[in-house]
Amino acid sequence: MKDVIRVSDMSRSNIDSLCTLDEPDLKPSRSSLGSVKEGPALTPLKPEVIQCCECGLDGTCALNIARPKSREEEDRLVASFLSGLEKLFTRENNWTFLRFLVYTMENCTRCQSCSDACHIYEASGRQEIYRPTYRTEVLRRLYFKYVKHGGLLSAWQHGDIELNWPLVARLAELSYRCNLCRRCTQVCPIGADNGLVAHELRKIFSQEMGIHPKELHDKGTMLQLKVGSTTGMPSAAVKDNVEFIDEDMSERTGLDVHTPWDVEGADVLLIHNAGEILAWPENPGAYSVVLNAAGIRWTLSSELAGYDAVNYGLWYDDAQFTRIALKQLDVARKLKVKKIVIGECGHAHKSLLVNVNRIAYGDLDIPRFSSIDLLRDIVFSGKLKLDPSRNNFPVTLQDPCAIVRLMRIIEPQREILRAIAPRFREMTPHGVDNYCCGGGGGLAILNANNFGDWRSEVAGRKKLDQILNAFSDSLDPSIPKYVCAPCSNCKGQIRDLFAYWNIWGRNRILYGGLVELIVNAMTEVKPGFLDWEWR
Amino acid sequence: MTLLLSIAIYVGLGVFLLGCLLRILRYARTPVPLVWDLLSTSDDEADQAGHRGSYFEETNWSKHRRHKHSLGEIVVMLKEIFVLHGLWKINRPLWRWSFPFHTGLYLLLAGGSLSGLGVLFHSYAVAAAIFSPARICAWIGLWLTLFGSSGLAWRRITDPNLRPYTVPGDLINLGGFALACLLILAGSLSRTMPPFRETVFALLTFQKILHLPVLAQTGILVGCAMTAYIPYTQMAHFIAKYVTYYMVSREDAAMKATIDAEMAKNLAYHPTWSASHIAAEGNKSWAEIATSNPISAERISK
Structure with a gap:
């Protein structure tokens, strides 16, 4: 007892x-x-x-x-x-x-x-x-x-x-x-x-008291305010990396993939979580493929904070939060873009679409939208030719808390998956009742001492159970499976969770974003965009 | 003694109303915050489609006029107020006691209001038609409040989830309601208890001639004390729930001009946070801090 x-x-x-x-x-x-x-x-x-x-x-x-x-x-x-x-x-x-x-x-x-x-x-x-x-x-x-x-x-x-x-x-x-x-x-x-x-x-x-996790503060908001991104990548490095991603994407898709930078007056300023560029480059690459194919006039920004939608201040410090959010909006204002679209990052959605709303007035009040809505519109616009049979493997959907519970963007991602992933199934529970991945609130990037163990053993345990239950009819490793997680934070946590519990080795469950599944289904793209390799 | 009871009733009600008003004003006067609350969608069109989505699901949502569904919002509120729908869904064991307790209080409120109305129309024939339901409401309300408050107190003592978080104040609050109801009910069973209409009329019009049983008198005094005490405890959560919480969840667009003005006021505040990266220095406003970059003031540890 x-x-x-x-x-x-x-x-x-x-x-x-x-x-x-x-x-x-x-x-x-x-x-x-x-x-x-x-x-x-x-x-x-x-x-x-x-x-x-x-x-x-x-x-x-x-x-x-x-x-x-x-x-x-x-x-x-x-x-x-x-x-x-x-x-x-x-x-x-x-x-x-x-x-x-x-x-x-x-x-x-x-x-x-x-x-x-x-x-x-x-x-x-x-x-x-x-x-x-x-x-x-x-x-x-x-x-x-x-x-x-x-x-x-x-x-x-x-x-x-x-x-x-x-x-x-x-x-x-x-x-x-x-x-x-x-x-x-x-x-x-x-x-x-x-x-x-x-x-x-x-x-x-x-x-x-000046007490904060180093990952959120020193290596997070302070680094972002210094060099432009929590990844530590300055502007030139980001451009280099994206250029490399474009080359890789061109090779993998058979299309000429080019990512535009700093286009003044563009219809869309897309801001990714810059962590994607380093950890999951196929995600920003896939966005370039889809937006170009849909004929969108879009751009990335190479300005300080303009290429990283991350805002760790949201989780622990109001001053840091407002500093970063206002910088991000200011980048869009200077570029004279018509709207800002947030990539697949939950807390960036919450930060730039909700929390900053009341202080983003005047010329900083630039229309801001979710990339998930944009993807839904593109998929159903008929501009892409999609073959759902290319995604003929079990897929389940992780509902990021910030996007789904807190902002209630629930259906667009499901509409897409129902259209392009014939073996899509929900977790139980899902939607606004879904459970956090265990990495929310900044915890996904905290790794001091044995904190990673705690995240996998305690915070992420419920999510792992949900995922395994969603695939209970196909846990055999001969069947590849995909957890669609349209949020960088969720992906980071799921990556650590799967590695800790050997889920890839045991059950061959991969994780990734939403846009990758769209590109995987595009008929003009070479088959096999998803490479089914652990990362 | 009845004069004292009459005074207690009006003082109790007055203190209650004053306390509620002060609490409402205190919450309403807190600065307009950043948007943080869970998006309320009971009035949203997307929610009406049944999947609980919000306007954020629309591309270019800011350009569209939002369609509000006030009926949906009202239905949600009524369900929450009268059947405690949220508690019924997530904590049924507690709902079994909380529902009769709250329903009892509502009935007592209804009985009291009808009684007041009956006194106003005392010399008219309609008074009989008012006092009759008032008596029924009060009677059922007393029993339900007694039942509910006793049950809640019992759960707070015996439930291992509640016991560690139960403070003496919780038990006194619930016990106070139970005691007041018990005494009034016990008194009303006495042969010397005057009829309901006569009692109410005498109490609300400061008549000295009424002779109430001691138990009922004590019960009314305890009830008055509890009524006066409610707004100064967490029992006043109904104020925050139905007024303040609802207000902060309202659509920003409807109050844009007000909010912009409030935000300008907020950003002019001078915070005094001490951490070095804030660089408040005692003389900078929020606006200056939010548009500054602390990086020169602090070394980056890699």
């Missing part, structure tokens, strides 16, 4: 993890996932990491927060957290999300209806710390105690909590055990937003 972890345990002063993730507790079991994997769920943290970093939450460590060397340093950090907490509830510092946050703090009835909606909570064997309301309850108690300055009466009404450094350090890690998929928010009877709470906690740590 496991010890019950209480909210007050976050303040426990010993350095031991609040919980351990034991394989038998994780759901579904390894055997029902068809795996013969043995050993513990997570590779144990190295002793030197445990010694020097704050890893007191759950046996993994995403942030590598250095352990304070003295009591004075601890006190200073706690004071810094408290200062950030107070700022989070002021309009000057947090006009961006204050309304939703206060609403969630003051109205949740703690009915726990959201718990079963969370794939992390479920896959972990219902570890209390992963319950969507757990971190919210910690923040709520801190809010009423330190922001509203509630006394005994408040403690009686809202619960009490002790604020100390172990709590702050654990809370920082806990804010990165949420995919921000907001499935919990979707089911909340009163609309309280526990996903937002994780986001807001991350902001205290980043905007006040």
